[in-house]
Amino acid sequence: MPAPDTPSAVAPVSLGLPGLDDSIAVLARGQVYGIVADPQSLRLPLLARLLHTTLSAGGRCTMILPGDPAAFLSKARLAGFDLVWFEQNGDLELIRQRADPLLPLFRGGPAPVLEMIDRAVRDDRRLLVIEQAEPLLLLSDPDASLVTTDGLRGWAARRGLVVLAAFTPATRPQREFLSLRAVAEDFAGFAVLREHEGGAVLDLRHWFAEAGATPRGSLRLKLQESGGLTVEPAAAVPGRAGDSGLTQVVAIERALDDALGAVRDASWVVIKHHAEAIESARRLAAGAIVLSFDRATPFRALCQAVSSIRRVAAPWVSIVVRERGLRLRLGQQIALTRLGASTVLSGEQDDAGLAQAIRALSGTAFMRALPEDLEATIAAASTPLAPQLMVTRAFRDMVSEVLSASEGIDLPHTLLHVACDPAKAQQLGTLALQRKVRDAAMSVDPSGLWLFLFACPASRARGVAERVFGRIHAEIAPGITAESSIGGIARRLERLAAAVGVREGAAPITPPTPALTPEPADTRES
Numbered sequence: 001m002p003a004p005d006t007p008s009a010v011a012p013v014s015l016g017l018p019g020l021d022d023s024i025a026v027l028a029r030g031q032v033y034g035i036v037a038d039p040q041s042l043r044l045p046l047l048a049r050l051l052h053t054t055l056s057a058g059g060r061c062t063m064i065l066p067g068d069p070a071a072f073l074s075k076a077r078l079a080g081f082d083l084v085w086f087e088q089n090g091d092l093e094l095i096r097q098r099a100d101p102l103l104p105l106f107r108g109g110p111a112p113v114l115e116m117i118d119r120a121v122r123d124d125r126r127l128l129v130i131e132q133a134e135p136l137l138l139l140s141d142p143d144a145s146l147v148t149t150d151g152l153r154g155w156a157a158r159r160g161l162v163v164l165a166a167f168t169p170a171t172r173p174q175r176e177f178l179s180l181r182a183v184a185e186d187f188a189g190f191a192v193l194r195e196h197e198g199g200a201v202l203d204l205r206h207w208f209a210e211a212g213a214t215p216r217g218s219l220r221l222k223l224q225e226s227g228g229l230t231v232e233p234a235a236a237v238p239g240r241a242g243d244s245g246l247t248q249v250v251a252i253e254r255a256l257d258d259a260l261g262a263v264r265d266a267s268w269v270v271i272k273h274h275a276e277a278i279e280s281a282r283r284l285a286a287g288a289i290v291l292s293f294d295r296a297t298p299f300r301a302l303c304q305a306v307s308s309i310r311r312v313a314a315p316w317v318s319i320v321v322r323e324r325g326l327r328l329r330l331g332q333q334i335a336l337t338r339l340g341a342s343t344v345l346s347g348e349q350d351d352a353g354l355a356q357a358i359r360a361l362s363g364t365a366f367m368r369a370l371p372e373d374l375e376a377t378i379a380a381a382s383t384p385l386a387p388q389l390m391v392t393r394a395f396r397d398m399v400s401e402v403l404s405a406s407e408g409i410d411l412p413h414t415l416l417h418v419a420c421d422p423a424k425a426q427q428l429g430t431l432a433l434q435r436k437v438r439d440a441a442m443s444v445d446p447s448g449l450w451l452f453l454f455a456c457p458a459s460r461a462r463g464v465a466e467r468v469f470g471r472i473h474a475e476i477a478p479g480i481t482a483e484s485s486i487g488g489i490a491r492r493l494e495r496l497a498a499a500v501g502v503r504e505g506a507a508p509i510t511p512p513t514p515a516l517t518p519e520p521a522d523t524r525e526s
Helices: 040-056 069-078 084-088 110-120 142-159 176-184 259-263 274-283 299-312 330-339 351-361 374-380 392-405 422-434 458-479 486-499
Strands: 032-036 060-065 092-096 125-130 162-167 189-196 199-209 212-214 217-223 229-231 249-252 268-271 287-293 317-323 343-345 388-390 414-419 440-445 448-453 480-483
Touching: 032 142, 032 176, 040 060, 040 069, 040 084, 040 125, 040 162, 040 189, 040 229, 060 069, 060 110, 069 084, 069 092, 084 092, 110 142, 142 162, 142 176, 142 486, 176 392, 176 486, 249 274, 268 274, 274 287, 274 299, 287 299, 287 351, 299 317, 299 330, 299 374, 317 351, 330 343, 330 374, 343 351, 388 392, 388 422, 392 440, 392 448, 392 486, 414 458, 414 486, 422 440, 422 448, 422 458, 448 458, 448 486, 458 480, 480 486
Parallel strands: 032 162, 032 189, 060 092, 060 125, 125 162, 249 268, 249 287, 287 317, 317 343, 388 440
Antiparallel strands: 189 199, 199 212, 199 217, 217 229, 414 448, 414 480, 440 448
16 A cells, blocks of 8 residues: 555544535544444444544554454454554554553543553654543543543643544443533534434534534434445425425314414414324425324323324424423423424413424424334333432432433433522422422532423523422522533533542542653553
């Protein structure tokens, strides 16, 4: 293989996916990116292509991985990317780092981990790939993970190279999900790669590449015969999907306040039965189906209708479920969203709010994977979530489980913090239980009361607080703060856990030194 012509000093670091615009593909020097990809059949070809593209452009790379480097090279070759020549020539260095928590490296906290990375990566490298990065970034320890990733970002900026960390949360304890979402907030880019309809979807949660910021969105990927990935051209959006003023809406009569008013609009069709909704969904190229959750509609029947509609509807047909006289619990909302519902509207929304929600969904294609087992999905939603006042560790683990379950389906949650002394916080928590707060978890720490409201958007959270705390609310209102983004919630909870000493048996942490001095070492295997 001939040597690349491009000097490594100016070699771009690119994901290299065919069909992917350079505004997304070319990564910014001095930045850290994170990609979640549980299936090895997707993760390995993506990493191999990233390395091959960068190496072919003249950039030298280092990869830290927990397994056998020879096995990685063999699988990469089978996926269509021969990296052996680059490895033999010294342009690619593969370093095996066993992720054993008993090793002194991991027991010592962030400092020795960052020092190992600094020694392992030579000055002429343009790219560092960390495969299965959870152990190396100490995600099992909330405090240590923040220190480690902060140190890694500073190190990447000083070195002027790109760091891409690949994560496999399905193979890790669920409590690490919060740590991952917390540290990912400060990454230049964070994305999720998942299987979808025989191919894959790359969900960009936030992405700042060399060319600037990219709006949050999803890219369809096609799996080639060799195992490599290519970006599928975006399908043309039907005219009605792109024009919110012409969106066709088919609504169950019970879902509307004024069904007679709706039928005066030529773009609205009012029906009475789920069977009609399913048949209408087959004919729509774009638009919305509006269903109702009420006393006349059992939850099982609603789930079956949502599942049937989603499987026959075009991607640009949205499914809106509207609460009418009854309220869906957290598990039920998660189940409906997994089965294909685009959004769930509370009973407080009027017909104007419904129309606004439908307009907001216009032109948005549905690209989530659907569960294979309808009955199992319904059964998982049948257990009600009782409000509890919990110790910090249990509180963090429960919130982590809920956020993980609702990851990727845009279900709103809100974390409230009431600043007060612990005795007052305990009283407030007891009061909330007495006043029957629903779908909530609470914990008390030295800074006050933490109240997590499941499936509650920030716009409703303060109203919930007023109802729960009653006459006391006016007194504590100045000290109430709210966080509704998943990354923000994760970061606040990780800081809470660190502040009260919630650890997973980690040794005391020594802060990293301001500058890490490279030391001569054999880095072929650490």
